[in-house]
Amino acid sequence: MAFLGEKKKVLDTQLTKAIEKLHAPQKLKEAMNYSLSAGGKRLRPILLLSTIEAIGEQESLGMGTAIALEMIHTYSLIHDDLPAMDNDDLRRGRPTNHKVFGEATAILAGDALLTYAFECLIMNSEQLSETLKLNLTSKLARAAGPEGMVGGQQEDLNAEGKELSIDQLKAIHHLKTGRLLTFAIEAGALIGGASTKELNELKRFAEHLGLAFQIRDDILDIEGTEDEIGKPVGSDEANNKSTYPKLLSLQGAKDTLNDHIDQALTILESLNLKSSRLKQLTHYILDRTN
Amino acid sequence: MAFLGEKKKVLDTQLTKAIEKLHAPQKLKEAMNYSLSAGGKRLRPILLLSTIEAIGEQESLGMGTAIALEMIHTYSLIHDDLPAMDNDDLRRGRPTNHKVFGEATAILAGDALLTYAFECLIMNSEQLSETLKLNLTSKLARAAGPEGMVGGQQEDLNAEGKELSIDQLKAIHHLKTGRLLTFAIEAGALIGGASTKELNELKRFAEHLGLAFQIRDDILDIEGTEDEIGKPVGSDEANNKSTYPKLLSLQGAKDTLNDHIDQALTILESLNLKSSRLKQLTHYILDRTN
Secondary structure: OOHHHHHHHHHHHHHHHHHHHOOOOOOHHHHHHHOOOOOOOOHHHHHHHHHHHHHOOOOOHHHHHHHHHHHHHHHOOOOOOHHOOOOOEEOOEEEEEHHOHHHHHHHHHHHHHHHHHHHHHHHHOOOHHHHHHHHHHHHHHHHHOOOOOOHHHHHHHOOOOOOHHHHHHHHHHHHHHHHHHHHHHHHHHHHHOOOOHHHHHHHHHHHHHHHHHHHHHHHHHHHOOOOOOOOOOOOOHHOOOOOHHHOHHHHHHHHHHHHHHHHHHHHHOOOOOOOOOOHHHHHHHOOOOO | OEEEEEEEEOHHHHHHHHHOOOOOHHHHHHHHHHOOOOOOOOHHHHHHHHHHHHHHOOOHHHHHHHHHHHHHHHHHHHHHOOOOOOOOEEEEEEOHHHHHHHHHHHHHHHHHHHHHHHHHHHOOOOOOOOOHHHHHHHHHHHOOOOOHHHHHHHHHHHHOOOOOHHHHHHHHHHHHHHHHHHHHHHHHHHOOOOOHHHHHHHHHHHHHHHHHHHHHHHHHHHHOOOHOOOOOHHHHHHOOOOOOHHOOOOOHHHHHHHHHHHHHHHOOOOHOOOOHHHHHHHHHHHOOOO
């Protein structure tokens, strides 16, 4: 999918520019940039931009929100990798932020990305109405905050060493990864000017996509190679983590993954979208190897 | 100053309510609330509300911004106290957040307060125009982010074990504590509808107040009692930190403190303010014992 690479390039440039122009301590900027440019797939901002396109509007309208979203995703990875959290040494095949810059700077780089994200959203959305900018800002804060992603990380901590039911696992993933993915699509729909019906259907689509994404992640931890996933294979098993394959069997997880992909595609078919990018992204999530 | 106690009470109630209504993991809410209700002076939000009053508008207009500001101040204390940062066991005479809830939850509670602050600002400012809400949100993000408070914390880290000049020390404090204090007063002026001249003078006032606040802090670390300041006396000396008394002598620091207070009061005299609260707060900063 050539468009993935093209969009990633545009986003990479915007993100680098946003950090470069900061009047901030050099080490802090380096730490922020290190994780931002660590080869992420840019899935969330690409979903956002592709949703705008699917509704029939110019993607560039969503650039400020897309950048903010990627900064928040990146901050969450930096804090997640800290010794007190997951204590990971590698991320995408490179040493984690705190391994390179030290724990204190890694904490601050995460804080800085989270805070700067809100400024970037507001300052880089000149073409959007004030009402929409406020709506996007508060929705992003909610999706990322205690009722969203951070809440999910806390649930994940609480669940350590416990046997989870499939519903509990789903609930944690809904918060921890689902909320930001759903925000990406909802924000794209709002910026694109989707109808209420389109908005609601796209939110349902996002739920299926988020679950599919997580199940695929769990499967990759078993079937992927270290080269592909950028960290040791089988770490979930080694850490005794509840995963879809563990709770449903590997085949059960694959069936559930296919089921969510089918439902996501069915929703897309039912909408009169202006581009096939969301469909392509759905297939990409099914087939991705990293 | 009875009004300090009254305003603190109103703010305490609003902050507690804001946490209570969250649909979030109980442990996360407890950790957020623990530090928010740890007996802080609420100096920043009180400055904000008092500035609105001084301009002649209703303080309640600024409640959303005041709460957001206190949440961001509180998150910064939680992260500052972490083992990887200042490694403090006590804050205001009570065990620090990570001592009670563990490091992982303390990191998340800080992240949650920072993120939720932006939602609170936007959702609790119904009476303000959309333009003003956006302006306050981006100004708060800038004051707290890599070009502001977080940048100052990084500079502070970089300065560890180094002998600083007085200008370097000032520059660090300007970012680390000055930017949020200045935001408090600037936000109050904007919400109150200050003229450009009033706004600029109040920003100059805020600079002096911020420096006075920090110098008083350094002096208290020498002359205060452990009961008053809630942590061991002399910890700056023990940690070999650059402080105003160390660089200027204790008497020199006191003279500089008085000088900033005088200049702050002179600015206030020159403005036709509707209340004497800012003057009272300036005296409070000079005389405070905690």
